[in-house]
Amino acid sequence: MADDPIQSAQELIDAARRIADAGRKKRVAVAAAQDVDVIEAVSQAEADGFLDGSLIGDERTIRSLAEERGITLDNLEVIAQDDVSSAAHRAVGMAAKGDADVVMKGFLPTSALLRTVLDKQYGLRGSGTISHCAVLDIPGYHKMLNFTDGGMVVAPDPEQKYQILSNAVTVARAMGLSPVKVAVSGAYHQAVGAVAHNASDQGLVVKRARENMSDIEITGPMPLDVSTSRRAAEAYGVDHPVAADADIFLVNSIEECNITCKALINFAQAIFCGVVVGARIPVSLVSRTDTVMNKKASLALACVLADYYAQTGHWDKQGGAS
Amino acid sequence: MSVGIAGFDRIRDLVSKRLEGKEPLRTALVVPSSTEAIKAIAQAASEGLIAPVIVGDAALCRQTADECGADLASAEFLDLNQPDMAMMTAFQMAAKGEVQVIVKGRGSTVDFLQHLLSEEARFVKPKSLVTHVAGIKPKRYDRVLFVSDAAVVPQPDLKTKIPMLSNLIGVCQACGLERPRVAVLGAVEVVYPQMQATVDAAVLDKMATRGQIKGAYVDGPLSFDCAIDRAAAEAKGITDSQVAGQADAMLTSNIETANGILKGMKLYGDADVGGVLVGGAVPVVINTRYDEQTTRYHSLLMALAVAST
Numbered sequence: 001m002a003d004d005p006i007q008s009a010q011e012l013i014d015a016a017r018r019i020a021d022a023g024r025k026k027r028v029a030v031a032a033a034q035d036v037d038v039i040e041a042v043s044q045a046e047a048d049g050f051l052d053g054s055l056i057g058d059e060r061t062i063r064s065l066a067e068e069r070g071i072t073l074d075n076l077e078v079i080a081q082d083d084v085s086s087a088a089h090r091a092v093g094m095a096a097k098g099d100a101d102v103v104m105k106g107f108l109p110t111s112a113l114l115r116t117v118l119d120k121q122y123g124l125r126g127s128g129t130i131s132h133c134a135v136l137d138i139p140g141y142h143k144m145l146n147f148t149d150g151g152m153v154v155a156p157d158p159e160q161k162y163q164i165l166s167n168a169v170t171v172a173r174a175m176g177l178s179p180v181k182v183a184v185s186g187a188y189h190q191a192v193g194a195v196a197h198n199a200s201d202q203g204l205v206v207k208r209a210r211e212n213m214s215d216i217e218i219t220g221p222m223p224l225d226v227s228t229s230r231r232a233a234e235a236y237g238v239d240h241p242v243a244a245d246a247d248i249f250l251v252n253s254i255e256e257c258n259i260t261c262k263a264l265i266n267f268a269q270a271i272f273c274g275v276v277v278g279a280r281i282p283v284s285l286v287s288r289t290d291t292v293m294n295k296k297a298s299l300a301l302a303c304v305l306a307d308y309y310a311q312t313g314h315w316d317k318q319g320g321a322s
Numbered sequence: 323m324s325v326g327i328a329g330f331d332r333i334r335d336l337v338s339k340r341l342e343g344k345e346p347l348r349t350a351l352v353v354p355s356s357t358e359a360i361k362a363i364a365q366a367a368s369e370g371l372i373a374p375v376i377v378g379d380a381a382l383c384r385q386t387a388d389e390c391g392a393d394l395a396s397a398e399f400l401d402l403n404q405p406d407m408a409m410m411t412a413f414q415m416a417a418k419g420e421v422q423v424i425v426k427g428r429g430s431t432v433d434f435l436q437h438l439l440s441e442e443a444r445f446v447k448p449k450s451l452v453t454h455v456a457g458i459k460p461k462r463y464d465r466v467l468f469v470s471d472a473a474v475v476p477q478p479d480l481k482t483k484i485p486m487l488s489n490l491i492g493v494c495q496a497c498g499l500e501r502p503r504v505a506v507l508g509a510v511e512v513v514y515p516q517m518q519a520t521v522d523a524a525v526l527d528k529m530a531t532r533g534q535i536k537g538a539y540v541d542g543p544l545s546f547d548c549a550i551d552r553a554a555a556e557a558k559g560i561t562d563s564q565v566a567g568q569a570d571a572m573l574t575s576n577i578e579t580a581n582g583i584l585k586g587m588k589l590y591g592d593a594d595v596g597g598v599l600v601g602g603a604v605p606v607v608i609n610t611r612y613d614e615q616t617t618r619y620h621s622l623l624m625a626l627a628v629a630s631t
Contacts, residue, residue, distance in 0.1 A: 140590045150509070154517055187472065187581040188432055224585040225610070232589075235612035252578050255519050258509035259574065260582030262546035267460035268590035289547065289554055 006175040006304070007144055009137040009271040009297040015175075016050035016300035019307045026303040027052045028284065029100035031091035031116070032084045034061040035107040036069055037288050041295035042104070043071045048296065051303055054079055054094065056087045057106055084108045088116040095281045096122040101306035104284040104299070110151075117279050126315060129153065129163030130278035132285075133171050134261045135301060137271040141228050144273075146171060146248045150257025151285075152276065158204045161250070165205060167277040168248045169213060171301075174308030179215045183246040185256065186221020205250070217241040224249065224260070273297040275305060280315045282306050326465025326570050327498055330457070330594055330620045333466075333627050336498045337371060340630040346373045347629050349423040349622070352412045353405045354383035356427040357390045359609070362618035363425065364392035371626055375400065375421055378408040405429055406437065413443035416604040422629045425607040425622060434608060435474065438599075445602045451475070451485040452601040454608070455493040456584045457624050461592035463550060468494050468502070468571040472580035473608065474599065480522045484535065487526060487573055489600050491538045494571050496631040497624060504530075505549035505569040506542025507579070511558055513543065519575035526573070541565035542573075546583075588617075596620030598628060605629050 006012050019026070028045075030038055033055035039062065042053040055062050055073070059080035066073050081087040088108060094100040095117075105113050117124055132151030135144050148168045153160050165182065172180040184202045202220050209218045219242050225232035226243055233243035251257040264270040272294045276283035282302040286295040309315060327333065341347070349372040351363050360383065366372045374397035376383050381401075387394045402408040415421050426434050438445055439452065446452055454473035459466045470490045471478075478486055487504065494502035506523035513520045523542030530540035541563045547554040552567025560566045574580040587593040588610075595617055599606040605625035609618050 138590050185578050185582070187476070187577040224582055225589055225612075229589050229612075231612050232610070235610070251582075253519075253576055254509045254517070255507065255575050256578040256582055259507055259546045259579050260586055263583045264586050264590060266547060266550060267462045267587060267593070269462075270590070288557060 005143075005177050007142070009144075009273055009293060012175075012273060012297050012304060013048065013050065013300045016303040017048065019303060020050045024307055024310070025050065025052060026101040026306050027054060027099065028102040028104050028299065028302070029054045029091035029094045030056060030104045030106045031088040031113055032106035032108040033057040033087075034065060036065040037290070037295070038104065038106045038286060039066050039073075040069060040071055040292070041286050041299060043073070043076060044292060045296050045299045046075050050300060051102075053077065054091075054100060056081050056090050057084075058082045085112070085116075088113055092116045092119070092122050092124065096124055100281075101310070102282050102284055102299070102302040104286075104302075110285060113283065114276070117281070117283060124280045126279045127163055127166060127318065128278070129160050129167070130276060131164040131167045132274060132276050133168050134257065135171065135273045135275075136261060136264055137273070137297070138264055139269055143245070143247065144175070145228065145246060147251060147257045147261050148248065150251070150254055150261055151274075154254055158201050161201060161205045162208055163278070165209060165248070165250055166213075168250070169216065170308075170314065171275065171277055171305060172247050174305045177247050179217050179241075180248065181242045181246050182209070182216065182218040182248040182250060183222040183227035183242050184218065184220025184250045185223070185252055187223055188221065220250070222246070271297055273301040275301045277305070280309065326568070328465060329459055330466065330596060330623055333457075333497050333623045337623060337626045337630055338369070341371060346370055347422040347626055348373050348375055348420065349425060350375045350377050350412045350415060350421040351425045351427055352377045352408050353427040353429050354378045355386050357386055358613060358615045359425060359427045359618050360387050360392045360394070361390055361615040362622055364394060365615065365619055366622050366626070367396055368393065372423070372622070374398070375415075377402060377412045377415075378405070378427065379403045409434060409437045410443055413438060413445040413603070416602070417444045422604055423607070423622070423625045424604055425618075425625070426609065431473070431608050431610075438602065438606065447603070450601050451482065451489065452599055453486050453489045454597060454599050455490055455624070456580065456595060456597040457497070457620060458584060458587045458591070459594040460587050465570060466497070467550075467569065468497070469580050469583050470571075470573055471577060472584045472597070473577070476577045478575070480525060483522055483526060483573065484529070485601070487535055487540070490571055490573055491535075493598065493600055493624065493628060495537060496628040498627070499570055501538060502570040503539045503565040503568055504541070504571040504573060505544040505565050506540065506573045507546060507549065507575070508543030509545065511543055511545045511548045511560060519543065522575065538571075539564035544569070594620060596622075596624050598624040600628055
């Protein structure tokens, strides 16, 4: 758990490094590591000193890809497991035995990796709903903003929305945020007439969160501007602790999350840190288009979250369907 | 590589040229007590683009104009102190052809929209659909992106997306794009039957290919990065698209997505923005309460471009 609230991608990397320096360095097991962008991300994070990496996959391809890009594998463990499915099982098995703290996706479909993570034999099932958190460091906003869910649940029902929120709140706790401030997205800050198409779902989530979660401020619908800009909040006369200070932006659709984040990444130079939450270990995904900073920060986020799980006994308290 | 519209000044030049030797466009400012709206109106009037018609509290408007140094000497005034009455009057004037553009001043957008869409206003013809089109010029993109719909239609089905797309293409053409490149956005650039947005996008794409939707290159589904970044598109194997990497316009599958793009760019994208409502009797400018003169002026330019086409 972070001592001070983490408010930027750099602070996330610093926090992961402090965890390592305190003797709790995390090990990342990469499933089907024959993907040069993934190898590069792990190698750079290792060089930064905040994780150890096990590259599991087609060893020959892993080594030749690394050599082509001039990446040294000296400080990384390479485990030969040519078959993609076996590599996934090996990586997840390491996590199940406590030999790895984070599982990272390599050259295999996300769905295939998640199926393995959720395979009952490993006991890594968590809350039930797996969701993706896109934690953005947006230049001009004074803290990080967690957009969720932009990758896992296509059309969440109220129960899934609550789980998605709960997963995001866990990430916020791991980042040391208190209270956690949640804006439930809406195009307008009032739920009226034709624009209130999802107001009832949102209402349920907000009500349940207020009843069941402590140390949280949640409101909605609230648009992105009122959620993150003092000027906008004042113009609309919105005086709520979440206004202009949101930590989590709970979206209404996968499109909203994905597209808003990509607009901010492409045109506002936002740094993107992504992690898949909901299993008993964080799952890290990076994509080819991510910058080096994005990839490192994503891995750092996964390490910080894994450390939070370990230090707080999070999943033992939560139970889960394992 | 297409040129696109490099900035809002191009739209201004286009409107000026169209209006050469013609009367300026009669533009109603409704519920006028917004300093920034008055300044934008005065600016366009001073450039000879519009003839302002102030519909609302005349004394308050004059006082506000004096305070901010805006010159409304050429304006007509229709003194109506009651905001609801002012709105309905403006909509009815537009329906009768007495004004060619409407600009919303102060007040709630939701309330304004409810009045605009009401039967009593007679502002929307049967079978036409009112939609919002935002113009966004992020510093890091080479052209204005026209994005719909951030303000009116919450969650359109495929049938509704067809007129939305036509409205969007119409605004692009009015702003000077002969054949706009329109991306129908999805979270991904492939079709997944369980993701309705991708299915609808593919259908719209096909309808454009077959000439059922005219006047634009349409490609969908495209993810945001594939729409605006050629390298991202090529990395995904999209090499034969007339849109990918050079989109002029984007249709989103719900209101929050377009709203997220618009607000995100407005706050963090170092962007020039504007927006217009189309599909009613005349184009309408609505702005966010904190929008400054420049944004309101850009919106007005978009409305004038539509009205002068």
